[in-house]
Amino acid sequence: MTLLSIEGVSRKFGNVTALSDVSIDIQQGEFFALLGPSGCGKTTLLRILAGFETPDRGGVRLDGADLLKLAPHKRPVNLMFQSYALFPHMTVAKNVAYGLERENLPRAEIKARVGEVLEKVGLEPMANRRPAQLSGGQQQRVALARAIVKRPRLLLLDEPLSALDKKVRAEMQLELKRLQHEVGITFVVVTHDQEEAMSLADRIAVMDQGRVEQVDAPVTLYDRPRTYFVADFIGANNLFTGAIRGGVFSAEGLGPLPSKATTADGSAALAIRPERVRLTEPTPGMVQGVVVDVSFYGGVSHIAVEVTGLGRKVLAATQGSARITPGTVVGVTWRPEDAVLIAN
Amino acid sequence: MSRGRGSNLARLIFLGPGLIMLTLLAVVPMLLMLSTMFFQRGRFGGVVYEFTTANFSRLFQPLYLNVIQDSLVVAGLVTVLALLIGYPTAYAIAQLPPKWKTIALLAIMLPFWTNFLIRMYAWTILLSGPGLVNEALTGIGLIDKPLELLYNRGTVVVGLLYGYLSLMILPIYSAVERLDPRLREASANLGASPVRTFFSVTLPLTLPSALIGAVLVFVPSFGNFVVPEILGGGKAIMVGNLIRDQFLKARDWPFGATIALVMVVVTVILLLAQAVVSRRTRSA
Ligand SMILES: Nc1ncnc2c1ncn2[C@@H]1O[C@H](COP(=O)(O)OP(=O)(O)OP(=O)(O)O)[C@@H](O)[C@H]1O
Ligand SMILES: [Mg+2]
Numbered sequence: 001m002t003l004l005s006i007e008g009v010s011r012k013f014g015n016v017t018a019l020s021d022v023s024i025d026i027q028q029g030e031f032f033a034l035l036g037p038s039g040c041g042k043t044t045l046l047r048i049l050a051g052f053e054t055p056d057r058g059g060v061r062l063d064g065a066d067l068l069k070l071a072p073h074k075r076p077v078n079l080m081f082q083s084y085a086l087f088p089h090m091t092v093a094k095n096v097a098y099g100l101e102r103e104n105l106p107r108a109e110i111k112a113r114v115g116e117v118l119e120k121v122g123l124e125p126m127a128n129r130r131p132a133q134l135s136g137g138q139q140q141r142v143a144l145a146r147a148i149v150k151r152p153r154l155l156l157l158d159e160p161l162s163a164l165d166k167k168v169r170a171e172m173q174l175e176l177k178r179l180q181h182e183v184g185i186t187f188v189v190v191t192h193d194q195e196e197a198m199s200l201a202d203r204i205a206v207m208d209q210g211r212v213e214q215v216d217a218p219v220t221l222y223d224r225p226r227t228y229f230v231a232d233f234i235g236a237n238n239l240f241t242g243a244i245r246g247g248v249f250s251a252e253g254l255g256p257l258p259s260k261a262t263t264a265d266g267s268a269a270l271a272i273r274p275e276r277v278r279l280t281e282p283t284p285g286m287v288q289g290v291v292v293d294v295s296f297y298g299g300v301s302h303i304a305v306e307v308t309g310l311g312r313k314v315l316a317a318t319q320g321s322a323r324i325t326p327g328t329v330v331g332v333t334w335r336p337e338d339a340v341l342i343a344n
Numbered sequence: 345m346s347r348g349r350g351s352n353l354a355r356l357i358f359l360g361p362g363l364i365m366l367t368l369l370a371v372v373p374m375l376l377m378l379s380t381m382f383f384q385r386g387r388f389g390g391v392v393y394e395f396t397t398a399n400f401s402r403l404f405q406p407l408y409l410n411v412i413q414d415s416l417v418v419a420g421l422v423t424v425l426a427l428l429i430g431y432p433t434a435y436a437i438a439q440l441p442p443k444w445k446t447i448a449l450l451a452i453m454l455p456f457w458t459n460f461l462i463r464m465y466a467w468t469i470l471l472s473g474p475g476l477v478n479e480a481l482t483g484i485g486l487i488d489k490p491l492e493l494l495y496n497r498g499t500v501v502v503g504l505l506y507g508y509l510s511l512m513i514l515p516i517y518s519a520v521e522r523l524d525p526r527l528r529e530a531s532a533n534l535g536a537s538p539v540r541t542f543f544s545v546t547l548p549l550t551l552p553s554a555l556i557g558a559v560l561v562f563v564p565s566f567g568n569f570v571v572p573e574i575l576g577g578g579k580a581i582m583v584g585n586l587i588r589d590q591f592l593k594a595r596d597w598p599f600g601a602t603i604a605l606v607m608v609v610v611t612v613i614l615l616l617a618q619a620v621v622s623r624r625t626r627s628a
Contacts, residue, residue, distance in 0.1 A: 050529070050533055051532075051533075052529050052532075052533075071532075072529070072532040072533060073532040073533070073535055073536055073537055073538075073541075075533075077533075078533060078534070079530075079533050081526055081529075081530060083524075083526055085524065085526035085527055085529065085530040086530075087527060087530070087531075087545060088527075088549070089548050089549055089625055098531070098534050098536075098544075099534035099535055102534055102535035102536050102540065103535060146530075146534070150534065150535075
């Protein structure tokens with residue numbers, strides 16, 4: 001069931017286009033991530049949903065009702081601010097209780113829920129401190145606690161875990177997943193961290209310069225990027241620009257590359273993941289190059305190959321340590337079905 | 345170590361001029377002046393250095409106590425009114441677009457460019473029997489005969505308010521201006537109505553500045569003698585008038601100094617109260 005539908009939303013600030021014709025449908029109970037480079041409009045979109053910004057064009061419906069008509073304080077939506085926006089004159093406990101007090105809940109219930117959520121974010125001992133007496137990561141967890149304690153229909157989190165160290169971050173990720181499953185909250189989470197988006201989200205919207213490039217499940221996004229930007233932005237990728245003629249993709253300066261053309265003739269790009277690239281004995285007719293760098297990363301090794309005729313290096317990843325050494329001449333190939341073709 | 349000493353020296357150099365001006369040139373003469381309250385007046389003015397506590401007992405005569413009490417009431421009233429008028433004004437200015445903000449602030453500070461005395465005399469022209477306000481009111485037929493607008497306590501209150509209102513507006517304005525707008529958004533997002541947000545977030549965070557404004561308005565109002573003299577016509581006298589009269593007319597320095605002590609004490613108490621409250625609201 002669709003909980004939130006964003007329909008053709010645009011927003012400009014002067015001549016900066018923060019959002020351009022953004023349309024996204026988010027399902028009830030979904031964990032939805034917004035991913036994109038700095039300044040692509042993620043915060044602006046969340047601010048529109050929370051009611052602090054109005055779109056120039058487009059509409060937003062929550063449960064089928066026009067959300068834009070509601071005053072910010074009447075929306076069943078909680079936003080965790082990128083800058084935290086903690087009340088400096090209140091203790092941690094007071095900050096977290098603030099939203100519950102507005103619902104006129106009994107004192108005992110407020111106290112219990114505040115205690116519970118502070119325990120979850122590991123800040124119970126800090127309950128009586130002021131925000132200024134906390135570290136950045138602790139402040140971020142207070143902001144998170146303040147947003148989730150209300151258990152709203154829709155929870156908007158703007159970079160909720162960016163200031164946390166790896167261990168605490170993993171704990172908080174689990175906590176968010178648990179909230180999604182047990183309480184049935186719908187999440188829209190902004191993150192810079194691809195791995196985080198990949199591991200947490202049911203679906204991800206990749207944004208660039210105010211536009212939505214692709215909305216898909218993490219695996220699809222990784223395996224079948226639909227635009228050049230997505231192919232380049234999500235994970236490591238080798239990208240070749242060129243054209244499809246008669247069902248064959250030819251890269252500029254390289255000639256035909258292994259692929260299964262499903263798109264029509266015209267200019268296109270080919271994307272192949274490093275882990276799909278195979279390095280072989282060079283044979284004529286094959287893309288060839290010289291190994292320039294081999295780095296071992298524990299589980300995997302990255303091998304950079306300087307390909308003749310291509311300005312860039314091609315990256316290959318292999319399991320374990322590589323037996324190849326820099327200077328070796330290799331053939332670069334892959335299975336045709338592993339290559340992704342992107343029409344321009 | 346040497347670094348610490350270096351920064352101490354720098355600190356001293358920066359603090360020096362201001363501190364010397366304020367301590368040597370202001371506090372020392374004031375202390376000398378206040379010390380005369382333990383002595384007797386000379387027959388033709390001046391001080392006779394013979395110890396006495398008579399000045400203090402004189403202070404507690406109903407005549408003087410009444411004046412002190414009246415002054416506290418007037419200054420208190422002025423401060424409360426300045427807060428009630430100044431807060432909304434400051435808040436509204438802070439919400440204006442940048443260009444209008446500058447214009448509004450200039451308008452607020454405009455009166456500072458002319459002498460206080462002249463402004464007060466200008467008001468007598470405005471408010472006197474045949475003055476502009478009465479002319480206007482009779483002109484549009486609202487009243488038949490001129491109102492007694494001058495020379496009462498109300499006029500003094502209004503005059504002081506007019507004189508010091510900007511001292512209330514400016515600190516509050518800068519506090520509202522500095523307030524992170526996201527805090528108000530966060531409050532709304534958590535379900536607080538605009539009114540609730542004002543009382544739970546905006547007001548507490550700007551209160552310390554409002555208190556500074558209150559002290560800035562109260563202290564000069566309490567000790568003022570120009571306004572009671574000109575707009576109050578000497579009928580509604582205040583502590584400032586008493587002190588001035590003791591020094592300039594009665595030539596009783598010791599008693600003048602004793603009354604001045606009251607002012608110093610009131611001011612110090614207010615400053616302490618302001619410091620305590622703002623420290624409590626800020627943090628710890
Ligand atoms: N109030 C504003 N006035 C002017 N420009 C704005 C305003 N808010 C956002 N912008 C601009 O709109 C664009 C999108 O901003 P937004 O804050 O939504 O980016 P973001 O995706 O959240 O970036 P980040 O990942 O760095 O937080 C940026 O170019 C930004 O400069
Ligand atoms: Mg942002």
